[in-house]
Amino acid sequence: MKPDMASIRWHDHHIQRYQRSEQKCQKPCLIWFTGLSGAGKSTVANALDKLLFDQDKHTYLLDGDNVRHGLTKDLGFTVQDRIENIRRIGEVGKLFVDAGLIVLSAFISPFRSDRQMVRSLFSKGEFVEVYISTDLSVCEGRDPKGLYKKARAGDIKNFTGIDSVYEAPVSPELVIDAGSLSVEAAAQEIFNYLRARGYV
Amino acid sequence: MKPDMASIRWHDHHIQRYQRSEQKCQKPCLIWFTGLSGAGKSTVANALDKLLFDQDKHTYLLDGDNVRHGLTKDLGFTVQDRIENIRRIGEVGKLFVDAGLIVLSAFISPFRSDRQMVRSLFSKGEFVEVYISTDLSVCEGRDPKGLYKKARAGDIKNFTGIDSVYEAPVSPELVIDAGSLSVEAAAQEIFNYLRARGYV
Numbered sequence: 001m002k003p004d005m006a007s008i009r010w011h012d013h014h015i016q017r018y019q020r021s022e023q024k025c026q027k028p029c030l031i032w033f034t035g036l037s038g039a040g041k042s043t044v045a046n047a048l049d050k051l052l053f054d055q056d057k058h059t060y061l062l063d064g065d066n067v068r069h070g071l072t073k074d075l076g077f078t079v080q081d082r083i084e085n086i087r088r089i090g091e092v093g094k095l096f097v098d099a100g101l102i103v104l105s106a107f108i109s110p111f112r113s114d115r116q117m118v119r120s121l122f123s124k125g126e127f128v129e130v131y132i133s134t135d136l137s138v139c140e141g142r143d144p145k146g147l148y149k150k151a152r153a154g155d156i157k158n159f160t161g162i163d164s165v166y167e168a169p170v171s172p173e174l175v176i177d178a179g180s181l182s183v184e185a186a187a188q189e190i191f192n193y194l195r196a197r198g199y200v
Numbered sequence: 201m202k203p204d205m206a207s208i209r210w211h212d213h214h215i216q217r218y219q220r221s222e223q224k225c226q227k228p229c230l231i232w233f234t235g236l237s238g239a240g241k242s243t244v245a246n247a248l249d250k251l252l253f254d255q256d257k258h259t260y261l262l263d264g265d266n267v268r269h270g271l272t273k274d275l276g277f278t279v280q281d282r283i284e285n286i287r288r289i290g291e292v293g294k295l296f297v298d299a300g301l302i303v304l305s306a307f308i309s310p311f312r313s314d315r316q317m318v319r320s321l322f323s324k325g326e327f328v329e330v331y332i333s334t335d336l337s338v339c340e341g342r343d344p345k346g347l348y349k350k351a352r353a354g355d356i357k358n359f360t361g362i363d364s365v366y367e368a369p370v371s372p373e374l375v376i377d378a379g380s381l382s383v384e385a386a387a388q389e390i391f392n393y394l395r396a397r398g399y400v
Contacts, residue, residue, distance in 0.1 A: 014246055015253050015261075023256065046214055053215050056223065058258065060299035061215075070321075071291040074284070084274070091271040092292055099260035101299065121270075 020100030024058040027199045030093040030122065031190070033106045034115060034169060035132030036161045037147055038139035040178030040186070041106040044132060047187035049104055057200055060096055062089055062105040077158070083114055090118030097126055102199065110166040125197075129172040130190060136161050138179035220300030224258040227399045230293040230322065231390070233306045234315060234369060235332030236361045237347055238339035240378030240386070241306040244332060247387035249304055257400055260296055262289055262305040277358070283314055290318030297326055302399065310366040325397075329372040330390060336361045338379035 021028055031048070033041040042063050052059045072088055075081040086109055096103040109115050119127045139161065140148040151159035158164040169175075174193055176186045194200050221228055231248070233241040242263050252259045272288055275281040286309055296303040309315050319327045339361065340348040351359035358364040369375075374393055376386045394400045 015249055015259070019253065020260075023253070023258070049215055053219070053223070058223070058300075059215070060220075060295070062295070066295060066298060070294060071288060088271060088288075092295065094270060095260070095262070095266060095292065096296075096299070098266060099296070099301065100258075 017098060017100070020098075024100045026057050026100070026102055027125075028097040028100050029102055029126045029128050029194075029199055030090075030097055030118075031102065031104045031128045031130055031194075032093075032109070032115065032118065033104065033130050033132055034109045034172075035134060035178075036136060036139045036166055037108055037159075038142045038144060039132040039134035040183065041108075041132050043183050044130075044176065044178055044186045044190070045104045045106040047183050048190050051187055051191045052102060052194075052200065055200060057102055058100065059102045059104065062092065062096075062103060063107070067092075082111075083117075086114040086118060090121050093118070094121050097122070102194075108160050108166070110160045110164065112167045112169070115169065128174070128194075128199075129169055130174045130176060131169045131172040132186075133168070133175050133177045134179040135177075217298060217300070220298075224300045226257050226300070226302055227325075228297045228300050229302055229326045229328050229394075229399055230290075230297055230318075231302065231304045231328045231330055231394075232293075232309070232315065232318065233304065233330050233332055234309045234372075235334060235378075236336060236339045236366055237308055237359075238342045238344055239332040239334035240383065241308075241332050243383050244330075244376065244378055244386045244390070245304045245306040247383045248390050251387050251391045252302060252394075252400065255400060257302055258300065259302045259304065262292065262296075262303060263307070267292075282311075283317075286314040286318060290321050293318070294321050297322070302394075308360050308366070310360045310364065312367045312369070315369065328374070328394075328399075329369055330374045330376060331369045331372040332386075333368070333375050333377045334379040335377075 033045050035041050045061055049059050049061050067089060072085050075085050089105055089107060093103050093105055143149055147156060150156045151162040160166050174190060176189060178186050233245050235241050245261055249259050249261050267289060272285050275285050289305055289307060293303050293305055343349055347356060350356045351362040360366050374390060376389060378386050
């Protein structure tokens with residue numbers, strides 16, 4: 001057999017998207033957590049990740065810890081860079097969904113247009129927007145990294161919720177107030193949503 | 201329980217990298233195919249992907265089809281953009297490896313420094329460079345997309361192998377001549393390498 005003939009034949013043997021999904025016994029999607037700093041996005045996302053993993057689901061979590069110093073490390077805080085930052089995270093999420101995974105992302109992503117851009121990359125049902133709606137007062141009271149304090153003092157500029165706007169989602173798939181729910185309950189509510197709709 | 205207390209406790213419950221690897225019964229890595237246009241990178245990568253998938257391994261393939269019009273669509277063909285293109289693919293590969301997958305990538309990636317940069321993102325053993333060493337004459341004879349013809353005619357500039365250099369790897373993990381091996385044999389050889397070293 002000539003290699004070039006083999007090439008032609010083998011190019012038809014790409015593993016299909018549905019095969020990866022079937023292998024993993026799940027419907028892949030990107031679960032996009034959005035909300036203020038300190039709202040509990042990463043915390044709830046990690047708790048959900050654990051719930052899913054304990055059910056032998058195949059997941060991954062994108063957050064500042066694994067994205068900021070790698071894929072988006074060339075980006076700063078201009079408007080253009082902010083948009084590009086969210087775009088890249090969305091595109092990577094799309095690759096993970098194509099790979100059959102349930103991928104969770106936890107970024108403030110304060111602007112509707114940015115989140116809408118990400119949603120537009122996906123087919124219906126593949127993008128699950130989870131608004132962690134914890135009140136600003138609760139977030140500021142927690143202030144786990146001392147960022148609100150710095151923002152109030154003017155040491156950080158354009159801080160979401162203080163001197164930069166947070167645009168709450170109009171029609172998110174889920175709204176979770178992590179100021180009144182425990183983390184376990186919040187994660188379970190999202191898990192129940194995914195189970196009810198056949199993602200897991 | 202106060203939510204902020206829960207936050208602190210739950211943050212210790214990140215799913216660890218080894219857990220994702222154990223779940224998938226494999227040692228994750230990035231298998232980086234490099235070689236001339238038409239050498240058979242994508243073809244062999246797809247054949248290997250199928251071999252791995254048929255063994256119930258969890259894989260994904262990054263190539264021009266799923267990266268060019270998404271994650272790297274803002275990039276052109278300047279030296280800087282070329283470097284950034286490879287960097288992003290490397291960073292995404294790193295995320296997939298962190299997620300426990302065996303990820304295959306198929307890009308010409310003609311420059312040693314770019315490939316070395318990607319290798320440097322990974323721990324020892326996580327980056328497997330596979331040089332598809334098919335002769336230029338064979339690649340040009342195949343010319344599946346008619347690109348060599350255009351490059352010879354001067355309609356495409358800076359085409360690797362014609363008027364831009366291809367820097368062959370000095371110490372790749374594997375060298376595969378897809379001009380003399382069948383695609384099946386080439387894929388099997390890489391599979392055997394992975395099995396012998398405990399990746400699968």
